[in-house]
Amino acid sequence: MKDDTQHLYPFYGQATMSNGIISYNRLTEKVLNNPKGKPTILIHSNNQNIVFLETPFYLKDGHGATSVLQCEKMNRKNQMFIVASIARVIKTKFSYNNKATKIELKNTVIKLPTKNGQIDFDFMESFIADIEAKRIRKLDAYLLAVGLKDYAMTSEEEKILDHFLNGEFLWDEFNLGGLFEIHPTIYYKLKNDEIISKNGRVPLVSNSSIDNGVMGFSNLEAKNSGNTISCSDTTLGAETMFYQKNDFIGYSHIQHLVPRFKTFNIAIAHFIITSSKISTLNQYDYGTKFNRFAMNKTKIQLPSINNSPDYYLMETFISAIQKLVIRDVVLYADDKIAATKSVVNKK
Helix, strand or coil: CECCCCCEEEEECCCCCHHHEEEEEEECHHHCECCCCCCEEEEECCCCCEEEECCCEEECCCCCCEEEEECCCCCCCHHHHHHHHHHHHHHHHCECCECCCHHHHHCCCCCCCEECCEECHHHHHHHHHHHHHHHHHHHHHHHHHCCCCCCCCCHHHHHHHHHHHCCCCCEEEEEHHHHEEEEECCCCCCCHHHHECCCCCEEEECCCCCHHHEEEEECCCCCECCCEEEEECCCCCHHHCEEECCCEECCCCEEEEEECCCCCCHHHHHHHHHHHHHHHCCCCCCCCCCCHHHHHHCEEEEEEECCEECHHHHHHHHHHHHHHHHHHHHHHHHHHHHHHHHHHHHC
16 A cells, blocks of 8 residues: 555545644555545544545545545635535534434535526635635734734844754753642632623633633633643643633633743743643543642753753744744735735736
């Protein structure tokens, strides 16, 4: 099946991240689906995950648990409309115990715009293009408003980035318990719907591994201070460790990491959180929890100076990384805006 002479091809399973791609492998052409790279939608029966691709690919389970949808008039733009329409139906109609099989999908009805009794693919494409243009304009305005249009690095940032790339950082081990006071967050013993409000402003931090751990917002009093770190003690390490900018309400099994040092900020937090994730990777499971006792003993690698964490270096390094990322975003937005103007001027 593997062939070292071949190109790398995406290997798809029922993953919900990375657009469903498990890995890239060099595979023989005879095992590949979609050899001509047609626009294709995959729908996984177990979790109703939907992905779009335009390349040859290999399925982990053949076609057994994944439906392959193709259409001559589908393209990168209008597929977004189609996928959204499919998702709107199947996410509520199916579940793990009621799978979105090929037969079930064939009998599933979705709504799409039509013209003269035919699916209006041109309308869907222009509709998505218009939304993209509006989003890009908002992104450009946001970057300008918050001062992120400037991605030029300072000489100090460039120097520290060069030191990192050349392996010139001096690293030492530090205990999380030495850097932070770690204790359970204070939370309300109420039902979620008694805490969360549609107009709430105080974040409720939960065990979630997405959205910075925030499951909703409340109008109740914040019980835990911001400019700190939260982390669930029910997960497999530091995967739910997040920086909390604002005062917040805790949730059951959320630990609060309050810095023992004065120079703490979001940049330093990002560095420490990343180091914590690396240190705890594959170290914990559901039988061995990453609780506050484990957190206190966890050793992480940080840049050091005079046997102490080099907070200035960490902050400057993160600033440099952010500017590298921001540069790509700004250039992307500028290119999209230019492309949109070009299309508009041709009309």
